[in-house]
Amino acid sequence: MKAGEAITPAQDRVEMVRLAIEGLAWCRLSTVEIDRPGPTYTVDTLEALRTEYSGAEIFFTMGWDSLPDFPRWKQPERIIELCTLVALPRPGTPPPDLSELEQEVPGLHGRLVILERPRVDVSSTEIRGRLANGEPISDLVPAAVERYILEKGLYR
16 A cells, blocks of 8 residues: 555664564564565465464554555455454544444454554654654654664655
8 A cells, every 4th residue: 555655675674673672572573574575465464474473363553543444455354364453543533433344344343452542643654754854753763763764864
């Protein structure tokens, strides 16, 4: 769904994630999406993770703002077979209309967790925008990630 958009090189994205989760024993970096050639779809990533972590329960998080578009994703019915969706609130976004979503993706209601918190107003769009305007991002990303972005001159 991001065709035509400028995308930061995979190597830089991987390094920023590595820096962000450094020291967090409960996190693991996966490169499954960038190791595969061609376009990447969530359903393909979940299939690969299901194979790699057989028997593990998989949760996929998204913002309330993304949930209305979920029925237009590639194979949404298969996605909800592979994982539990967890929808996080986004400031300024009303709670999703679950009855409409259930009509578009039958079975979604039983595979969706709607959280009321945390309400964190952070987005990659805001981070890139601040950097493009020369504004600080220290309140939005870990210090190591900020250093990496500044050293590499990303998002200028």
